[in-house]
Amino acid sequence: MTSKRSGTPSDAPRETRTIDRRRFLTGLAAGAGLAPLVSPFGRPLSAGAGASQTPDLCYSTQKPLLSANDFTYQGYYDVQTSGNDTTYAQGLTHRYVNGEVRLLMAQLHGRLHEFSLGGQSFGSTIRTVTNDWPLTGATNFIGLWFDQASDRLWMTTSYDYFADYSSAQITTRTLNSNGSVSNIRGPVGLAGITQKRIYGGAQAIPAWFQNQYGVGPYAVGWGGYTSLVSSGGVASMGLTAYAIPDPSSFPANSEIPASQFRVMADHVSGTTGSSGGAGSSYDRGWRLTPAQNYYDGGDPRSNPSTPPTSPPQASGQWLMPLSDGKSRFMWGDSYYNTGNWVETPTRQGFIAVACLGGGKGYYANSTLNSDYRLAELHVFNPTHFGECITGARQPWAVQPASMKLLDLPGLGNGFGLSGNWPPQNAAGATYDPIGRKLYIAGFAVNTFYARIYVFSVA
Numbered sequence: 001m002t003s004k005r006s007g008t009p010s011d012a013p014r015e016t017r018t019i020d021r022r023r024f025l026t027g028l029a030a031g032a033g034l035a036p037l038v039s040p041f042g043r044p045l046s047a048g049a050g051a052s053q054t055p056d057l058c059y060s061t062q063k064p065l066l067s068a069n070d071f072t073y074q075g076y077y078d079v080q081t082s083g084n085d086t087t088y089a090q091g092l093t094h095r096y097v098n099g100e101v102r103l104l105m106a107q108l109h110g111r112l113h114e115f116s117l118g119g120q121s122f123g124s125t126i127r128t129v130t131n132d133w134p135l136t137g138a139t140n141f142i143g144l145w146f147d148q149a150s151d152r153l154w155m156t157t158s159y160d161y162f163a164d165y166s167s168a169q170i171t172t173r174t175l176n177s178n179g180s181v182s183n184i185r186g187p188v189g190l191a192g193i194t195q196k197r198i199y200g201g202a203q204a205i206p207a208w209f210q211n212q213y214g215v216g217p218y219a220v221g222w223g224g225y226t227s228l229v230s231s232g233g234v235a236s237m238g239l240t241a242y243a244i245p246d247p248s249s250f251p252a253n254s255e256i257p258a259s260q261f262r263v264m265a266d267h268v269s270g271t272t273g274s275s276g277g278a279g280s281s282y283d284r285g286w287r288l289t290p291a292q293n294y295y296d297g298g299d300p301r302s303n304p305s306t307p308p309t310s311p312p313q314a315s316g317q318w319l320m321p322l323s324d325g326k327s328r329f330m331w332g333d334s335y336y337n338t339g340n341w342v343e344t345p346t347r348q349g350f351i352a353v354a355c356l357g358g359g360k361g362y363y364a365n366s367t368l369n370s371d372y373r374l375a376e377l378h379v380f381n382p383t384h385f386g387e388c389i390t391g392a393r394q395p396w397a398v399q400p401a402s403m404k405l406l407d408l409p410g411l412g413n414g415f416g417l418s419g420n421w422p423p424q425n426a427a428g429a430t431y432d433p434i435g436r437k438l439y440i441a442g443f444a445v446n447t448f449y450a451r452i453y454v455f456s457v458a
Contacts, residue, residue: 062208071404092428093428209382220241237285426441
C-alpha cells in the first residue's frame with residue numbers, strides 16, 4: 001500500500017478550505033526550506049550572526065541524563081508571517097541576533113522567515129518578520145538548523161513519494177543581513193544512506209562525546225515514515241542519527257565515505273517484515289501511547305473507502321503493544337525536524353518530538369489515515385549512541401530512555417490526518433541553551449497559522 005496525494009479543490013474558499021496536501025507539496029518543491037544548524041557544543045558562539053551572548057557550551061564530561069519530566073510547558077505564541085499559507089510552514093530553528101533569540105521557519109513558495117518573540121506575550125499573534133531569505137534546493141520534507149559558531153544555515157531534505165534510491169541531501173549556506181544568501185555548499189550525501197532517513201535535520205555533537213568516541217562534530221538524521229516506505233533506499237521506522245565530519249569540505253553532489261561517518265541510531269531494520277523478532281533481532285522505534293495499527297496486515301481490505309470497524313487482525317504485524325508491553329512506530333509516525341542535543345550544566349540528553357497517529361491508523365482512499373494526531377517527547381541516552389558506535393549496541397536497540405505525552409493546546413486531538421506530512425503535527429523544535437527553553441512548532445492548528453509552544457528545561 002502506498003499513499004497518494006490528496007487535497008481540497010483549488011476553488012474552495014480561502015478562509016474555509018481544509019489543509020491541501022497537494023498545495024503544500026507543490027509549494028515546497030518550488031523551493032522552500034533551508035535548515036539552520038546550531039554550532040558544535042565544543043565551540044563558542046561567534047559574533048558573526050550578531051550574537052552578543054556566549055554561553056559555555058564546552059561541556060567536557062558526561063552528566064546525569066535528562067528526563068522527559070524535566071520539560072515544563074509555559075505557553076504558546078501564534079505565528080502568521082505568510083498569511084494563510086503559514087499553516088504550510090515547516091521546520092524550526094533559531095539564532096542569536098544582538099543578544100535576542102530569533103526563530104526561523106521555512107515557508108511555502110521558497111522563503112525562510114525570521115521573527116522575534118521580543119515584546120510578545122503568550123497567546124499573541126506574530127505577523128512581523130525580522131528578515132526574509134530565498135530558499136532553494138528543498139523538496140517535500142526539510143530539516144532546519146542554524147550553526148551559530150560558523151554563522152551558517154544547514155538544510156537536510158527529502159522527497160516523500162519516490163521509489164528509486166536517492167542519496168541523502170545536506171546543504172549549508174550563509175544568511176546575509178540584506179536578505180540574500182551566499183557561500184552555498186552541497187548537496188552532500190552519506191554513502192549508503194538514503195535521503196528518506198535524514199530529512200529531520202542536523203545538530204552539533206558535544207565536545208565530550210566527540211572526544212570519547214572519536215567522531216565528527218555534527219549529527220544528522222531523526223527518521224520516520226515516508227511514502228513507499230520500503231522502496232527508495234527504505235525509510236527508518238524510528239530514530240536515526242549519524243555522526244559526520246563537516247560536509248562543506250566535500251564537493252557538491254558527492255557522498256561522505258562510510259569510513260568517515262558513524263551510525264549512532266537507525267531503525268531501518270524494522271521497516272518491513274514480521275514483528276516476531278522485535279527487540280532481539282531488529283526493531284522499530286518505541287512510542288508511549290498505543291494505537292490500533294491496521295497497517296502491516298492488520299486490515300484485510302485492499303484500499304477501502306471507509307475506516308475499519310473490527311479490531312486489527314491477530315495475524316497483523318506490529319500490533320500495539322507487542323508481547324513485551326512496548327508499542328512501536330506505525331505508518332505515518334515521524335520525528336520530522338525535532339531532534340535536539342540538549343546540554344545544561346547539570347543534565348544532558350538527546351531529545352526528539354515523536355509525531356504519532358492516535359486511535360485507529362489505517363489505509364483508505366489511497367492514503368494514510370489516523371483518528372487524530374498526538375505528540376510525545378522522547379529522551380535518548382547519548383551513551384547508547386556511543387555503544388552503537390563501538391558495536392556494543394545494535395542501531396535498532398537505541399530506544400527512548402523516557403517518554404512523555406505532550407498536551408499542546410489546539411493541536412492533535414480532534415484532528416485526523418490524511419497522508420504523511422508536517423501540517424497537523426508538532427513538526428519542528430529547537431533548543432535555546434542560553435534561555436534553557438525548548439520551542440516546538442505546531443502546524444495547522446485548525447486555522448491558518450503556526451503555533452510556537454514554549455517549554456522550560458529544568
